[in-house]
Structure formats: C-alpha cells, structure tokens
Amino acid sequence: MAKIIFSSEELIKILMSNDLLPQNIVRVKVKGDSVHFYIKTQSFILPFIPASLRFLSFNSNNVTFELTVVSSQVSKTIGRFDQLLDFKMPEYMGLEYPNIFVDVDKLLQKKNIRGLRLKSIVVENDKFVVETDSV
Numbered sequence: 001m002a003k004i005i006f007s008s009e010e011l012i013k014i015l016m017s018n019d020l021l022p023q024n025i026v027r028v029k030v031k032g033d034s035v036h037f038y039i040k041t042q043s044f045i046l047p048f049i050p051a052s053l054r055f056l057s058f059n060s061n062n063v064t065f066e067l068t069v070v071s072s073q074v075s076k077t078i079g080r081f082d083q084l085l086d087f088k089m090p091e092y093m094g095l096e097y098p099n100i101f102v103d104v105d106k107l108l109q110k111k112n113i114r115g116l117r118l119k120s121i122v123v124e125n126d127k128f129v130v131e132t133d134s135v
Contacts, residue, residue, distance in 0.1 A: 001119070006128045008035065020107070022089060033126060034068075053100065055128070058121035063102040067095070 006014070008030040015021050016028065026048070028037040033055070038048040050070035057064045089095060092106035104118050119131040 001134070002132045004130045004132070006130070008033075008126060008128065011128050018111070020111075022093075033123065055121075055123050056099070058118070061103060061105045061118065063104060063121060065100045065102070067098050067100050 012028055012030055012035060021028070024040045026038050026040050028035060030036070031052075034052045035054075036050070036052045039051055041047055041049060052068045052070065054066045054068070055063070056066050090107075090110070092103045092110055094101040094103075108114075108116060115135050117133045117135050119133045120129075121131075122129050
C-alpha cells in the first residue's frame, strides 16, 4: 500500500504527459480547487468553450468531477452538448451533465497498468491524496 500526495498542478502535468486528457481539452490551468480549460469544438461559430472541473468524490473505483461550462449561452443549450462538441470521450469516461465520471479500473487496464488498485482519493488542503493497494 502507498499514499501519494499530488498538488493539483502536479496532477495535471502527470495527466498531460501521459496522454490521459482528451485531445479536445486545451489550455489547462489550475486555480484554487478547480481546473480551468477550454474545450475545442468542431463549430466555426464557437471554436472553444471555456469550462472548469472540480473533484467531487471517489466511490467504487469511480472518480466523480463536476463540470461547469463558463459560457451562459452554451449552458442554456447543454442538452445538445454532445452534438455541439462532437466530443469523443475515452471509454473509461462518462458524462451526465454536470458530472463527469472516470472508471479508474478501466483507465488502468487501458494503460496496461496491472497489480494496482486505488483504495481512496480525497482532497485535503488543495492536495490530492491517493491511497493505493495491490491486487
């Protein structure tokens, strides 16, 4: 078992360097307890949508984040979110607006990481505390 502590900035750098963020996510920055970024769309009218993500919970190998779309105009039409973005989420991610879910087991399997299980993820003092266990 291990306990790993990441700052939000460190976690984003790790995710980006290991290609764990969808290609449609650009200009990622951390501000406080939220990650701010732009979603690149296929639309010439609205090529980028500003958004932010905030950690909510970790249950049964699923990490839940809250997605906030910054543009009020886009928020009004969020029901057509998938059509607007032509967004291809990896198979280990799911979207039920305003929540984004990440199945950690599927993510680890996709990245060929074996013998590791996440036991818990909590946010303490703007740090992600991740506890692991062996399988």
